[in-house]
Amino acid sequence: MQTFEGNCLCGKNAFRIAVSEEKFSTCHCGLCRQQTGGPLMMIDGFEQPDFEHPAHLTTYHSSEWGERQFCPTCGTILFCRERHKDEGAFCAVNVFALNEQARFSMKHQIFIDDKPDSYALAGDIPSLTGAEVFASFGKKENNDA
Ligand SMILES: [Zn+2]
Numbered sequence: 001m002q003t004f005e006g007n008c009l010c011g012k013n014a015f016r017i018a019v020s021e022e023k024f025s026t027c028h029c030g031l032c033r034q035q036t037g038g039p040l041m042m043i044d045g046f047e048q049p050d051f052e053h054p055a056h057l058t059t060y061h062s063s064e065w066g067e068r069q070f071c072p073t074c075g076t077i078l079f080c081r082e083r084h085k086d087e088g089a090f091c092a093v094n095v096f097a098l099n100e101q102a103r104f105s106m107k108h109q110i111f112i113d114d115k116p117d118s119y120a121l122a123g124d125i126p127s128l129t130g131a132e133v134f135a136s137f138g139k140k141e142n143n144d145a
């Protein structure tokens with residue numbers, strides 16, 4: 001595990017996360033694109049974040065099992081996570097909120113079946129459909145992440 005520091009655009013959220021591999025996923029699902037204006041690039045599978053000050057976050061319940069957390073001051077999306085916070089709960093963080101973001105490389109793109117034809121990532125990047133993503137989580141097939 002390697003520890004990285006990150007923050008939102010305005011700096012009200014300063015946090016630390018422990019990451020097992022320096023890789024991120026790019027999500028093309030409709031929720032990510034509508035919320036952010038593009039595909040969302042996030043590191044997944046780390047322990048819960050540790051905040052320097054109390055977290056300054058708004059939580060939006062975006063699906064039956066998932067929620068998105070963003071800074072209510074600057075709007076930076078920081079986390080996509082499972083709504084239950086039990087040990088082992090899925091939590092992903094915006095790779096570009098980290099200070100050492102340049103150390104991370106793209107692992108794969110997900111929800112490729114939701115990607116519109118209007119853009120495409122360059123290169124030969126491994127792709128997973130939404131169904132494949134939920135299967136890898138051991139979850140029932142759902143709409144979006
Ligand atoms: Zn902020």
Ligand SMILES: [Zn+2]
Pocket residue numbers: 027028029030031032033040111145
């Ligand atoms: Zn998504």
